[in-house]
Amino acid sequence: MKSSQKVIDYLNFLLGGELGARDQYFIHAQMYAEWSFGKLYDRIYHEMQDETGHAQLLIQRILMLGGKPNMQVSEIHIGSDVPSMLKSDLELEYRVQEHLKEGIALCETERDYVTRDILVRQLEDTEQDHAHWLEKQLRLIDLMGLQNYLQSVTAEVNQQVNTH
Numbered sequence: 249m250k251s252s253q254k255v256i257d258y259l260n261f262l263l264g265g266e267l268g269a270r271d272q273y274f275i276h277a278q279m280y281a282e283w284s285f286g287k288l289y290d291r292i293y294h295e296m297q298d299e300t301g302h303a304q305l306l307i308q309r310i311l312m313l314g315g316k317p318n319m320q321v322s323e324i325h326i327g328s329d330v331p332s333m334l335k336s337d338l339e340l341e342y343r344v345q346e347h348l349k350e351g352i353a354l355c356e357t358e359r360d361y362v363t364r365d366i367l368v369r370q371l372e373d374t375e376q377d378h379a380h381w382l383e384k385q386l387r388l389i390d391l392m393g394l395q396n397y398l399q400s401v402t403a404e405v406n407q408q409v410n411t412h
Protein backbone atom coordinates (compact mmCIF):
# COMPACT_ATOMS: atom_id res chain seq x y z
CA MET A 249 0.00 0.00 0.00
CA LYS A 250 1.23 3.50 -0.77
CA SER A 251 0.87 6.46 1.50
CA SER A 252 2.08 10.00 1.26
CA GLN A 253 5.78 10.55 1.82
CA LYS A 254 4.79 13.10 4.45
CA VAL A 255 3.14 10.38 6.54
CA ILE A 256 6.11 8.02 6.17
CA ASP A 257 8.54 10.79 7.15
CA TYR A 258 6.46 11.70 10.16
CA LEU A 259 6.22 8.05 11.24
CA ASN A 260 10.00 7.90 11.11
CA PHE A 261 10.21 11.02 13.28
CA LEU A 262 7.81 9.39 15.78
CA LEU A 263 9.85 6.18 15.65
CA GLY A 264 12.95 8.07 16.86
CA GLY A 265 10.91 9.29 19.84
CA GLU A 266 9.70 5.79 20.74
CA LEU A 267 13.22 4.38 20.48
CA GLY A 268 14.43 7.22 22.73
CA ALA A 269 11.65 6.52 25.24
CA ARG A 270 12.56 2.83 25.22
CA ASP A 271 16.23 3.64 25.93
CA GLN A 272 15.44 6.17 28.64
CA TYR A 273 13.19 3.69 30.43
CA PHE A 274 15.80 0.98 29.96
CA ILE A 275 18.52 2.92 31.76
CA HIS A 276 16.16 4.29 34.43
CA ALA A 277 14.90 0.76 35.18
CA GLN A 278 18.49 -0.41 35.71
CA MET A 279 19.17 2.53 38.05
CA TYR A 280 16.06 1.70 40.10
CA ALA A 281 17.20 -1.92 40.31
CA GLU A 282 20.63 -0.88 41.55
CA TRP A 283 19.05 1.28 44.26
CA SER A 284 16.54 -1.46 45.31
CA PHE A 285 13.48 0.58 44.30
CA GLY A 286 11.83 -2.58 43.05
CA LYS A 287 8.36 -1.13 42.57
CA LEU A 288 9.71 1.61 40.30
CA TYR A 289 11.86 -0.93 38.49
CA ASP A 290 8.83 -3.16 37.75
CA ARG A 291 6.75 -0.30 36.39
CA ILE A 292 9.53 1.34 34.35
CA TYR A 293 10.73 -1.95 32.91
CA HIS A 294 7.16 -2.56 31.79
CA GLU A 295 7.08 0.93 30.19
CA MET A 296 10.24 0.03 28.29
CA GLN A 297 8.40 -2.97 26.87
CA ASP A 298 5.40 -0.77 25.96
CA GLU A 299 7.66 1.67 24.10
CA THR A 300 9.29 -1.22 22.27
CA GLY A 301 5.79 -2.29 21.22
CA HIS A 302 4.99 1.23 20.00
CA ALA A 303 8.23 1.30 18.01
CA GLN A 304 7.42 -2.12 16.55
CA LEU A 305 3.98 -0.98 15.37
CA LEU A 306 5.50 2.12 13.73
CA ILE A 307 8.18 0.03 12.00
CA GLN A 308 5.54 -2.40 10.72
CA ARG A 309 3.42 0.45 9.39
CA ILE A 310 6.38 2.21 7.72
CA LEU A 311 7.34 -1.04 5.98
CA MET A 312 3.75 -1.68 4.92
CA LEU A 313 3.59 1.81 3.39
CA GLY A 314 6.74 1.16 1.38
CA GLY A 315 9.04 3.30 3.53
CA LYS A 316 12.39 2.57 5.13
CA PRO A 317 12.43 2.66 8.94
CA ASN A 318 14.97 5.09 10.37
CA MET A 319 16.43 3.69 13.59
CA GLN A 320 17.99 7.00 14.66
CA VAL A 321 17.18 7.40 18.36
CA SER A 322 16.01 10.84 19.52
CA GLU A 323 17.83 12.59 22.36
CA ILE A 324 17.30 11.17 25.85
CA HIS A 325 17.58 12.79 29.29
CA ILE A 326 18.81 10.58 32.10
CA GLY A 327 17.92 11.75 35.60
CA SER A 328 20.24 11.53 38.59
CA ASP A 329 17.80 10.75 41.42
CA VAL A 330 14.22 9.52 41.69
CA PRO A 331 12.41 12.89 41.34
CA SER A 332 14.56 14.04 38.40
CA MET A 333 14.10 10.66 36.70
CA LEU A 334 10.31 10.79 37.10
CA LYS A 335 10.22 14.41 35.87
CA SER A 336 12.41 13.65 32.88
CA ASP A 337 10.18 10.70 31.95
CA LEU A 338 7.07 12.86 32.28
CA GLU A 339 8.59 15.56 30.04
CA LEU A 340 9.38 12.84 27.52
CA GLU A 341 5.76 11.61 27.59
CA TYR A 342 4.46 15.17 27.15
CA ARG A 343 6.73 15.65 24.13
CA VAL A 344 5.57 12.37 22.59
CA GLN A 345 1.95 13.37 23.27
CA GLU A 346 2.37 16.64 21.32
CA HIS A 347 4.13 14.85 18.46
CA LEU A 348 1.40 12.20 18.26
CA LYS A 349 -1.26 14.92 18.06
CA GLU A 350 0.63 16.55 15.19
CA GLY A 351 0.88 13.16 13.48
CA ILE A 352 -2.84 12.47 13.90
CA ALA A 353 -3.67 15.85 12.34
CA LEU A 354 -1.30 15.10 9.43
CA CYS A 355 -2.89 11.68 8.84
CA GLU A 356 -6.31 13.32 8.68
CA THR A 357 -5.11 15.86 6.13
CA GLU A 358 -3.54 13.05 4.09
CA ARG A 359 -6.63 10.84 4.57
CA ASP A 360 -4.56 7.98 5.98
CA TYR A 361 -7.11 6.82 8.54
CA VAL A 362 -5.49 3.49 9.43
CA THR A 363 -2.21 5.17 10.41
CA ARG A 364 -4.29 7.74 12.26
CA ASP A 365 -5.90 4.99 14.36
CA ILE A 366 -2.49 3.47 15.20
CA LEU A 367 -1.36 6.88 16.47
CA VAL A 368 -4.57 7.43 18.44
CA ARG A 369 -3.99 4.16 20.32
CA GLN A 370 -0.43 5.26 21.13
CA LEU A 371 -1.78 8.62 22.29
CA GLU A 372 -4.15 6.79 24.66
CA ASP A 373 -1.25 4.79 26.15
CA THR A 374 0.83 7.96 26.43
CA GLU A 375 -1.82 10.14 28.09
CA GLN A 376 -3.87 7.76 30.17
CA ASP A 377 -1.20 5.29 31.19
CA HIS A 378 2.41 6.49 31.03
CA ALA A 379 2.04 10.24 31.69
CA HIS A 380 -0.77 9.79 34.20
CA TRP A 381 1.20 7.28 36.28
CA LEU A 382 4.20 9.65 36.37
CA GLU A 383 1.97 12.59 37.35
CA LYS A 384 0.60 10.50 40.22
CA GLN A 385 4.10 9.61 41.49
CA LEU A 386 5.16 13.27 41.54
CA ARG A 387 1.96 14.14 43.39
CA LEU A 388 2.65 11.40 45.97
CA ILE A 389 6.14 12.81 46.54
CA ASP A 390 4.59 16.25 47.13
CA LEU A 391 1.99 14.86 49.52
CA MET A 392 4.03 12.41 51.58
CA GLY A 393 7.56 13.74 51.21
CA LEU A 394 10.41 12.10 49.34
CA GLN A 395 11.58 9.85 52.20
CA ASN A 396 8.16 8.31 52.73
CA TYR A 397 7.64 7.87 49.00
CA LEU A 398 10.98 6.14 48.57
CA GLN A 399 10.20 3.83 51.46
CA SER A 400 6.89 2.91 49.79
CA VAL A 401 8.61 1.83 46.55
CA THR A 402 11.49 -0.13 48.05
CA ALA A 403 11.77 -3.80 47.11
CA GLU A 404 14.68 -5.99 46.14
CA VAL A 405 14.95 -6.64 42.41
CA ASN A 406 15.66 -10.07 41.11
CA GLN A 407 16.66 -9.53 37.50
CA GLN A 408 16.96 -12.51 35.27
CA VAL A 409 19.01 -11.63 32.23
CA ASN A 410 18.79 -14.12 29.45
CA THR A 411 21.86 -13.92 27.24
CA HIS A 412 21.42 -17.12 25.31
Ligand SMILES: [Fe+2]
Pocket residue numbers: 266269298299302344370374
Ligand atom coordinates in the same frame (compact mmCIF):
# COMPACT_ATOMS: atom_id res chain seq x y z
FE1 LIG B 1 5.27 5.24 23.30
Ligand SMILES: [Fe+2]
Pocket residue numbers: 269299341344373374378
Ligand atom coordinates in the same frame (compact mmCIF):
# COMPACT_ATOMS: atom_id res chain seq x y z
FE1 LIG C 1 5.15 6.31 26.71
